[in-house]
Amino acid sequence: xxxxxxxxxxxxxxxxxxxxxxxxxxxxxxxxxxxxxxxxxxxxxxxxxxxxxxxxxxxxxxxxxxxxxxxxxxxxxxxxxxxxxxxxxxxxxxxxxxxxxxxxxxxxxxxxxxxxxxxxxxxx
Amino acid sequence: xxxxxxxxxxxxxxxxxxxxxxxxxxxxxxxxxxxxxxxxxxxxxxxxxxxxxxxxxxxxxxxxxxxxxxxxxxxxxxxxxxxxxxxxxxxxxxxxxxxxxxxxxxxxxxxxxxxxxxxxxxxxxxxxxxxxxxxxxxxxxxxxxxxxxxxxxxxxxxxxxxxxxxxxxxxxxxxxxxxxxxxxxxxxxxxxxxxxxxxxxxxxxxxxxxxxxxxxxxxxxxxxxxxxxxxxxxxxxxxxxxxxxxxxxxxxxxxxxxxxxxxxxxxxxxxxxxxxxxxxxxxxxxxxxxxxxxxxxxxxxxxxxxxxxxxxxxxxxxxxxxxxxxxxxxxxxxxxxxxxxxxxxxxxxxxxxxxxxxxxxxxxxxxxxxxxxxxxxxxxxxxxxxxxxxxxxxxxxxxxxxxxxxxxxxxxxxxxxxxxxxxxxxxxxxxx
Numbered sequence: 001x002x003x004x005x006x007x008x009x010x011x012x013x014x015x016x017x018x019x020x021x022x023x024x025x026x027x028x029x030x031x032x033x034x035x036x037x038x039x040x041x042x043x044x045x046x047x048x049x050x051x052x053x054x055x056x057x058x059x060x061x062x063x064x065x066x067x068x069x070x071x072x073x074x075x076x077x078x079x080x081x082x083x084x085x086x087x088x089x090x091x092x093x094x095x096x097x098x099x100x101x102x103x104x105x106x107x108x109x110x111x112x113x114x115x116x117x118x119x120x121x122x123x124x
Numbered sequence: 125x126x127x128x129x130x131x132x133x134x135x136x137x138x139x140x141x142x143x144x145x146x147x148x149x150x151x152x153x154x155x156x157x158x159x160x161x162x163x164x165x166x167x168x169x170x171x172x173x174x175x176x177x178x179x180x181x182x183x184x185x186x187x188x189x190x191x192x193x194x195x196x197x198x199x200x201x202x203x204x205x206x207x208x209x210x211x212x213x214x215x216x217x218x219x220x221x222x223x224x225x226x227x228x229x230x231x232x233x234x235x236x237x238x239x240x241x242x243x244x245x246x247x248x249x250x251x252x253x254x255x256x257x258x259x260x261x262x263x264x265x266x267x268x269x270x271x272x273x274x275x276x277x278x279x280x281x282x283x284x285x286x287x288x289x290x291x292x293x294x295x296x297x298x299x300x301x302x303x304x305x306x307x308x309x310x311x312x313x314x315x316x317x318x319x320x321x322x323x324x325x326x327x328x329x330x331x332x333x334x335x336x337x338x339x340x341x342x343x344x345x346x347x348x349x350x351x352x353x354x355x356x357x358x359x360x361x362x363x364x365x366x367x368x369x370x371x372x373x374x375x376x377x378x379x380x381x382x383x384x385x386x387x388x389x390x391x392x393x394x395x396x397x398x399x400x401x402x403x404x405x406x407x408x409x410x411x412x413x414x415x416x417x418x419x420x421x422x423x424x425x426x427x428x429x430x431x432x433x434x435x436x437x438x439x440x441x442x443x444x445x446x447x448x449x450x451x452x453x454x455x456x457x458x459x460x461x462x463x464x465x466x467x468x469x470x471x472x473x474x475x476x477x478x479x480x481x482x483x484x485x486x487x488x489x490x491x492x493x494x495x496x497x498x499x500x501x502x503x504x505x506x507x508x509x510x511x512x513x514x515x516x517x518x519x520x521x522x523x524x525x526x527x528x529x530x531x532x533x534x535x536x537x538x539x540x541x542x543x544x545x546x547x548x549x550x551x552x553x554x555x556x
Contacts, residue, residue: 011485
């Protein structure tokens with residue numbers, strides 16, 4: 001059974017690029033274009049094994065998404081990776097405080113991304 | 125970096141020109157002082173030279189000296205004052221002309237400054253419009269780059285799917301080849317057994333031929349046995365004839381014996397016939413077997429042996445050829461798998477590099493935001509004189525804000541898979 005990953009980004013390029021890379025690595029990928037749609041997807045019953053989210057997005061940013069996702073049942077310990085161009089330490093600290101599992105700065109190579117995913121998803 | 129300079133106001137130059145106009149006034153004061161000193165000298169000389177003559181001309185002797193002095197001093201002062209008045213009048217006229225000139229210059233300068241100010245305002249408005257145009261074009265460029273990136277991703281994904289299809293095809297071909305190989309191995313084993321059988325067939329045939337020859341020899345011995353039977357039949361016939369003769373001599377007592385003798389003679393005759401028939405049949409069989417042995421076994425045994433050896437060699441060649449073919453398939457599969465792995469890695473790299481479109485797109489978005497702020501400042505400055513005075517400071521603040529926000533975003537490396545040496549903004553990958 002392939003592991004399921006929810007990719008959240010407002011950039012169609014990032015969505016398609018990550019989807020293709022992760023599917024090549026054998027993962028099942030769902031996508032959302034902002035935090036609001038991601039939350040709707042999660043509340044709709046999707047239980048991904050991992051969430052990869054951008055930070056700066058319209059409607060609802062990544063930090064708020066992390067905060068809201070953590071309050072949903074069964075998602076307290078689900079790994080959430082932030083993938084962004086932001087490198088500000090204050091934002092990293094805030095993400096960590098809100099429950100993010102890791103911080104990745106764009107662009108991230110496919111091999112590096114899969115390596116990180118295998119670290120946070122044992123058995124992937 | 126290109127420094128943009130607006131035309132400076134020329135009022136300072138105008139004031140300098142007005143200051144220059146004040147220089148003759150100083151010269152005038154110096155001239156008055158000089159003339160005063162000259163008048164004093166002239167009074168002293170007139171007083172010294174004309175006093176004796178003047179005293180002689182005055183009617184009252186006791187008042188001659190003071191009157192003469194007063195007249196000389198008064199005359200000298202009158203002369204110097206007249207000169208001073210003439211000079212002041214001249215300089216006044218000069219200053220009035222200069223004032224008019226300065227006024228005209230001031231008016232023309234102010235008009236020129238007004239024209240320059242209007243031109244500067246128009247330039248600010250044009251810069252704002254230009255900035256909006258840049259903003260729109262940056263947006264279009266972002267859109268186009270995103271469409272191109274998506275197209276590349278789609279093509280890359282199809283390329284990967286095609287590579288995987290090829291790999292699946294080769295994998296299936298390899299499995300089919302393995303299954304075929306197992307079938308062929310089984311077939312080869314069967315054929316090898318047949319070949320070994322065929323190879324051993326001449327020997328077996330030789331053994332059979334020897335057995336047949338042995339049988340033929342035995343049959344040859346039977347041919348002698350038929351002769352023996354014929355001889356026994358003749359002797360039995362003779363014995364029967366003798367018995368018949370003896371029975372005839374015995375008369376009635378010998379009749380029964382004569383019947384037995386007849387039967388014995390008949391049996392002897394039949395035995396002779398049977399022996400003849402056996403001998404003829406044996407001779408026919410022997411000749412037929414010997415012909416067959418000569419034609420089929422003895423003459424063709426070497427050729428059949430060679431053919432049997434060739435069959436085994438052919439089977440071995442077939443086995444070797446198929447082994448080569450299977451090895452070729454395995455090598456081909458391994459090579460194509462390796463190429464496919466390399467293609468997958470390259471595709472993964474291409475997909476990672478395409479993330480730059482988003483990185484650059486976000487950078488352009490931030491640039492668009494800063495450009496919009498700059499355009500708003502330029503447009504506001506063009507509308508109001510006060511804003512124009514603060515424009516430089518506001519633009520500097522906007523630039524500082526933009527540059528500060530840029531430091532919050534990591535600089536993309538040349539290679540997405542490469543390690544980032546810039547640690548000032550934190551590691552590129554960090555697990556909490």
